[in-house]
Amino acid sequence: MRKISLAFVDDHxxxxxxxxxxxxxxxxxxxxxxxxxxxxxxxxxxxxxxxVLLTDVMMPVMPGNVLAREVRTHFPDIKILALSMSGEGGLxxxxxEEASIxxxxxxxxxxxxxxxxxxxxxDGGIYFAEEVLQEMQRSQQRRKENxxxxxxxxxxxxxRLIEKEYSNKQIAEQLFISERTVETxxxxxxxxxxxxxxxxxIKYAYEHRLIGS
Numbered sequence: 001m002r003k004i005s006l007a008f009v010d011d012h013x014x015x016x017x018x019x020x021x022x023x024x025x026x027x028x029x030x031x032x033x034x035x036x037x038x039x040x041x042x043x044x045x046x047x048x049x050x051x052v053l054l055t056d057v058m059m060p061v062m063p064g065n066v067l068a069r070e071v072r073t074h075f076p077d078i079k080i081l082a083l084s085m086s087g088e089g090g091l092x093x094x095x096x097e098e099a100s101i102x103x104x105x106x107x108x109x110x111x112x113x114x115x116x117x118x119x120x121x122x123d124g125g126i127y128f129a130e131e132v133l134q135e136m137q138r139s140q141q142r143r144k145e146n147x148x149x150x151x152x153x154x155x156x157x158x159x160r161l162i163e164k165e166y167s168n169k170q171i172a173e174q175l176f177i178s179e180r181t182v183e184t185x186x187x188x189x190x191x192x193x194x195x196x197x198x199x200x201x202i203k204y205a206y207e208h209r210l211i212g213s
Contacts, residue, residue, distance in 0.1 A: 001028065004122045005049055008034040009041055009067065010056040010083070015107065019054065019083075022111045028119070038062040045075050051122050052102075057084035057095070068099030079121045083107055092128075092136050103127035142208045149192040156210055158185045163202050163211050 006029055008016045016034045023029050032048045035041065038059050045053075053071060057064035068080050079102040082095055086106075095101045102121040105114065106129055117127040128136070151159070154175075161171045168182045175182075195201040205211045 003030040004028055004118065005030050005032045005051045006118070007032045007041070007044070007048070007050040007053045008055075009036075009038050009053065009059075009064075011036050011038075011059045011061070012056075015056065015083075019114075022114060023118075026115060038064075038067045041067060042070060042074060045071065045078065050075075050078055052079045052081055052118055054081045054083055054118075057082050057086070065095045065098055068095055068101055072099045079103075081105065081117060081121055081127070083109075092132055093139065104132050105129040106131060145208060151189065151192055151210070155185055155189050155192070158182065159189055159201065159205055160211050162186070162189075162198060163205060 006023070008019055008031075010016050010019075013036055016036070020031060020034065023031075032050045033044050035044065038055070039062055041053070041055075055064050055067055059067070064082055064084070068082065071078055071080060080099065081103040082092075082101050083105055084107065092104050095104065103117050103126055105117055105127070109117075109129065113129070117129075120127045157175065158171055161174060166174065168179045168186070171182045172179045190196060190201060193201060193204045195204050202211075
């Protein structure tokens with residue numbers, strides 16, 4: 001039986017060690033290489049054939065979406081499985097759209113699910129963890145609601161200042177507009193988001209990723 005060749009990329013060595021420890025006793029897998037530096041990956045792939053690349057998403061030197069895009073461009077036959085602490089829907093969608101990744105799982109995954117994911121991807125399928133699929137659906141719903149709200153860039157800017165507890169006067173001074181204009185924007189923001197209090201508005205903004213947590 002032909003073995004599935006795997007490569008690992010993560011800026012934390014302990015994650016790579018953990019993944020390899022989980023998979024070491026699986027006879028269907030062969031470890032091609034592992035690295036903490038995503039900038040080395042393309043050169044290593046030229047020297048070592050790989051079926052599935054398991055890559056971290058949040059890496060400081062080169063983010064996983066950038067690496068995945070480069071791998072897809074130069075080695076289109078390699079299947080990419082993204083691993084992350086976060087299943088943030090926007091990020092997953094970005095990696096699907098930009099790099100055509102074959103799967104996305106969280107790092108709290110168990111051995112049985114990880115093996116299944118790799119085998120399915122290597123066989124030409126796709127695999128997204130249930131938690132990731134749910135977050136993708138929530139992200140899509142938030143995007144639809146944001147589009148329905150039709151908040152302008154100026155309104156989002158004012159919303160973010162409201163979250164910082166700026167008064168109408170302070171917002172006006174910050175944006176070089178009149179207090180009357182700020183008040184008009186505030187009324188429009190509350191109407192569009194369907195909220196009637198600052199607390200409700202801030203909750204809406206956090207849930208819809210209009211402001212950072």
